[in-house]
Amino acid sequence: MQDTSGPNVKVSIIGGSGYTGAELLRLLLFHPLVEVVSVTSRQFEGQKVTEVFPHFSKSPYEDLIFENYYPDKVAQNSDVVFCCLPHKAAFPIVKELNEVNPKLKIIDFSADFRFKSVTKYEEVYGVKHTAKELFEKVAYGLPEINREEIKKKNIIANPGCYPTSIILGLYPAKVNNLIDPSFPIIADSKSGVTGAGRKSSLAFTYCEINESFKAYSIEGHRHAPEIAEKLDLTSIRFTPHLVPMNRGILSTIYFKTNVTKEELRRIYKEFYKNEYFIRLKNNPPKTSDVAGTNFCDIYVTKDEENNLGIVISVIDNIGKGASGQAIQNMNIICGFPEGMGLTVFSQWI
Ligand SMILES: NC(=O)C1=CN([C@@H]2O[C@H](COP(=O)(O)OP(=O)(O)OC[C@H]3O[C@@H](n4cnc5c(N)ncnc54)[C@H](OP(=O)(O)O)[C@@H]3O)[C@@H](O)[C@H]2O)C=CC1
Ligand SMILES: CC(=O)N[C@@H](CCC(=O)OP(=O)(O)O)C(=O)O
Known part of the structure; x- marks a missing residue:
């Protein structure tokens, strides 16, 4: 206190x-x-x-x-x-x-x-x-x-909240040149409703939000250029979604890479070894794991068949x-x- x-x-x-x-x-x-x-x-x-x-x-x-x-x-x-x-x-x-x-x-x-x-x-x-x-x-x-x-x-x-989850999820791959630019980077994010602020408008009333979820700003969201600038990318495919929960963001990020899953994991572990607020996980994390906290939980894996690195990153949007x-x-x-x-x-x- x-x-x-x-x-x-x-x-x-x-x-x-x-x-x-x-x-x-x-x-x-x-x-x-x-x-x-x-x-x-x-x-x-x-x-x-x-x-x-x-x-x-x-x-x-x-x-x-x-x-x-x-x-x-x-x-x-x-x-x-x-x-x-x-x-x-x-x-x-x-x-x-x-x-x-x-x-x-x-x-x-x-x-x-x-x-x-x-x-x-x-x-x-x-x-x-x-x-x-x-x-x-x-x-x-x-x-x-x-x-x-x-x-x-x-x-x-x-x-921004989406940029925090996506930049932290991609940074080790980007600075270690693990991303093959021949395929776009895709970030698919889901946010709780507090992400929209404490305002009342029809789109954020209980019945509009509860038991349903949607993608929005698909043709262009203001966070895409923020993410691209901080990661030094020419572009990123970013699709946000609004889900019926109070807090939390879960971003699933895909990028083409020739590095193995084991190597990806080793590099992320090394990169974040001194970062208290980054927790690398052995299983896909949930938004409730980080609710009310300053942690960013990250899970790294690879789809070997499609040569895609997959990173799941969760934060509390207001944490x-x-x-x-x-x-x-x-x-x-x-x-x-x-x-x-x-x-x-x-x-x-
Ligand atoms: N919610 C989230 O998850 C995140 C939000 N942010 C950013 O943080 C900031 C605050 O977000 P959040 O708390 O969610 O927003 P809210 O809408 O919940 O709160 C905004 C606050 O600003 C005041 N306010 C609103 N408009 C004006 C204005 N024109 N002039 C002066 N005061 C004003 C409101 O109080 P009053 O009307 O009583 O003056 C209120 O206290 C925003 O810039 C948002 O983009 C960043 C990351 C995550
Ligand atoms: C669910 C939802 O509406 N989210 C907000 C992002 C909130 C946020 O943190 O972004 P800023 O700090 O840049 O405002 C949106 O999509 O605009």
Whole structure:
């Protein structure tokens, strides 16, 4: 539980009433060196966090109240700000906070700073980015592939949930040149409904989702270019699906390779041998194995007949896919042990 007696890192959460904000609040309760000093929401301004999220009753959040967002107050009273806003809404806020306090550490959950260039962002997201001067201050926050860069930067672009599962599943094969480019890489992913955020629209009502599942954005999803850029690929065939569960992403990834199953497994094991949050499995993992945690469970095998490497990668979309990863990034930029507060295991059933 949070220790409020010591010299803690002061944390604010912008957009704390959504799914990632709520999960961040939950996970931060396990962090010994953090104090949540403010949390913002427009809808719930003035309401107690424990009224909006009754599961936090009797937690250290009893006196915490959702506030309106005041940039000066947030930037001056915090060491770290987690920005949990939708993409397009985040970049003006990140810009403003950085102007008020250029030393402020900001971890942005949106897609607004994930690409290397503003041009690519504007092409994929279809809006003009008005904070392009910040790009050089930003690191892409996937620690397992970008840790050294993250250590040097004040602003972290937390990756998308699908990209986290797919990049971690493919990276060892890609950097070891195990992928034969004569066949496309195919990533077929299934996500729980929290992936869509805590908004109400017809497509996300109970009867539309329950007992059924569907593919979507088949002709092009905004995460495909993010995945391609970080893996240095010209393209990837990515098909997301929405499945009737609250949390979790399971990605099944196929690539042509001439390497044997044993060799693939040996290479993945070697690549991730020092990565606490990557668990290589001997059997295909389930989303419930990682629910509520910062783990990414990966299973590697090969279809010898078709010469296809197959990787199954599972994460919790609001854990390693968002709030857990954001805390991992905070630990890195604050100089804390990387897993501090994150050794939380799944409830499983
Ligand atoms: N859900 C997931 O699995 C993942 C989400 N992400 C990213 O994290 C971010 C947050 O996602 P999530 O928590 O799911 O989203 P939610 O829709 O659940 O929450 C969004 C939050 O932002 C606030 N908000 C919404 N629109 C605006 C706006 N225009 N200006 C200011 N505040 C706004 C809302 O509160 P209020 O309306 O009360 O102000 C709410 O607190 C997004 O960028 C998302 O893409 C990244 C990885 C995984
Ligand atoms: C199920 C579902 O709708 N998922 C979202 C991705 C959520 C996410 O994490 O992506 P960003 O951080 O880039 O928003 C989608 O397909 O757009």
